[in-house]
Amino acid sequence: AQTVTQSQPEMSVQEAETVTLSCTYDTSENNYYLFWYKQPPSRQMILVIRQEAYKQQNATENRFSVNFQKAAKSFSLKISDSQLGDTAMYFCAFLSNFGNEKLTFGTGTRLTIIP
Amino acid sequence: EAQVTQNPRYLITVTGKKLTVTCSQNMNHEYMSWYRQDPGLGLRQIYYSMNVEVTDKGDVPEGYKVSRKEKRNFPLILESPSPNQTSLYFCASSSPGLAGRGIQYFGAGTRLSVL
Numbered sequence: 001a002q003t004v005t006q007s008q009p010e011m012s013v014q015e016a017e018t019v020t021l022s023c024t025y026d027t028s029e030n031n032y033y034l035f036w037y038k039q040p041p042s043r044q045m046i047l048v049i050r051q052e053a054y055k056q057q058n059a060t061e062n063r064f065s066v067n068f069q070k071a072a073k074s075f076s077l078k079i080s081d082s083q084l085g086d087t088a089m090y091f092c093a094f095l096s097n098f099g100n101e102k103l104t105f106g107t108g109t110r111l112t113i114i115p
Numbered sequence: 116e117a118q119v120t121q122n123p124r125y126l127i128t129v130t131g132k133k134l135t136v137t138c139s140q141n142m143n144h145e146y147m148s149w150y151r152q153d154p155g156l157g158l159r160q161i162y163y164s165m166n167v168e169v170t171d172k173g174d175v176p177e178g179y180k181v182s183r184k185e186k187r188n189f190p191l192i193l194e195s196p197s198p199n200q201t202s203l204y205f206c207a208s209s210s211p212g213l214a215g216r217g218i219q220y221f222g223a224g225t226r227l228s229v230l
Contacts, residue, residue: 033217044221045221047218047219050217100165101146101148101211101217102163102173103150103160105158105159106157107156
């Protein structure tokens with residue numbers, strides 16, 4: 001079974017700074033998908049970014065980018081020019097290329113952006 | 116507007132009193148799933164459905180039932196709720212074609228307290 005580990009329960013950073021959230025995972029598969037989901041205080045789960053394991057290029061979405069290290073099974077999220085609206089819980093998630101579309105989530109990192 | 120609608124948003128009940136949390140999506144998605152979110156554990160899958168009349172257990176199915184009689188609806192049923200089912204529940208849907216794998220749309224969540 002796959003596991004996803006987020007070792008930083010909480011982080012805080014000053015507004016406009018850059019912050020990196022860590023995620024490692026364990027799998028024996030070669031093709032899979034990785035995600036970062038954001039959960040703001042409203043509780044709504046929002047997809048931030050998606051990475052396909054067969055793509056070597058790191059995914060980017062505006063101020064959000066990932067550092068995908070397949071051999072190390074590491075998938076960190078970098079938020080540049082952080083904004084107050086980035087304050088949220090961030091979950092790393094794994095999706096197998098086989099099976100039922102089940103996302104395996106990490107335990108989350110609570111990020112606070114300080115004005 | 117594409118959305119997944121859960122009701123109710125908040126529910127307080129007593130042990131043993133049957134309840135249903137409804138979930139409806141308007142995107143014609145084949146796949147629907149229920150997750151529960153608990154502090155320190157992230158989100159865990161309860162049940163999922165690949166299409167109408169096709170449902171199966173996720174990682175934590177004990178004490179829950181589901182049905183999928185129509186494509187748009189996927190209710191979660193707690194026949195005899197217990198305090199350990201106090202949690203935040205999310206319904207999610209997706210269309211698992213290659214381009215959309217893992218891109219799940221989440222409802223706003225249902226906060227359930229069982230006394």
